Amino acid sequence: MNTFLDVVIIFSLIVLSFSMLGMVYRMISGPTLHDKIVALDTLGIMLMAMIALVAISLNSAYLLVVVLLVGILAFIATIALAKYLEKGVIIENDRDSDD
Amino acid sequence: MTSLIAFFILGGAFFSFVGAVGVIRLPDIYTRLQATTKSATLGVMMTMLGAFFYFWYTEGLIDTQLFLAVLFIFTTAPLGAHMIARSAFHADVEPYKLTILNELKRDETNPEDQIIGDTQRVQVQRKKDEDES
Structure with missing residues (x-):
């Protein structure tokens, strides 16, 4: 494989790891619960990029299935947590009531 | 090629790093959402386009x-950020103390202002002033 691309991919993996460490810091020390949700969402999104880079460095296209799956799970988790913190329920049966 | x-891959790593710096350094949740939604999403999209190529x-x-x-992230990142921001506002998370404009708070406390809008409100105010004078 190309040596230049190898160096680029390893460098990007290191940079992405430090970004995810920053997210973990915000996820542990966030002042409110919403900060933690923001950090968790972004951690999931960065995990997608991480998996794509690992798939490149392993040179296998099978890992690319995981990318879309992790994205869908992170999105649903974000929406569910936000709705739970706002209203106390996730699936509203009576959408017109005010409580 | x-x-x-x-x-694409280096740009993606750079923008993800910028997003992480923003999440660590910015003062409150509404500004942190800016960093994650714009910068980190663009970074991840670039990385995955690099993998695609x-x-x-x-x-x-x-x-x-x-x-x-890539399309999925492009669609859902603003949606998730909007949901979190609205949830944080309704859960009374305080904005940073230097915030000067809070449009959602203004619209929810004065519903009639929301209906007529800014320019029309100025016109109504002018007409009222002319009538008084």
Whole structure:
């Protein structure tokens, strides 16, 4: 494989790891619960990029299935947590009531 | 082609790092959402486009799932950020103390202002002033 691309991919993996460490810091020390949700969402999104880079460095296209799956799970988790913190329920049966 | 792939992957790593710095350094949740929603999403999209071009270049494989993931992030990142911001506002998370404009708070406390809008409100105010004078 190309040596230049190898160096680029390893460098990007290191940079992405430090970004995810920053997210973990915000996820542990966030002042409110919403900060933690923001950090968790972004951690999931960065995990997608991480998996794509690992798939490149392993040179296998099978890992690319995981990318879309992790994205869908992170999105649903974000929406569910936000709705739970706002209203106390996730699936509203009576959408017109005010409580 | 190799330089294009390297450009996309390095740019993606750079924008993800900028997003992480923003999440650590910015003062409150509403500004942190800016960092994650714009910068980190662009970074991840660039990285995955790089992976898409890489597999196209080396194996001749056009991976539609990866392209679908890019479109999915592009659609859902603003949606998630909007939901979190609205949830934080309704859960009384305080904005940073230097915030000067809170449009959602203004619209929810004065519903009639929301209906007529800014320019019309100015016109109504002018007409009222003329009538008084």
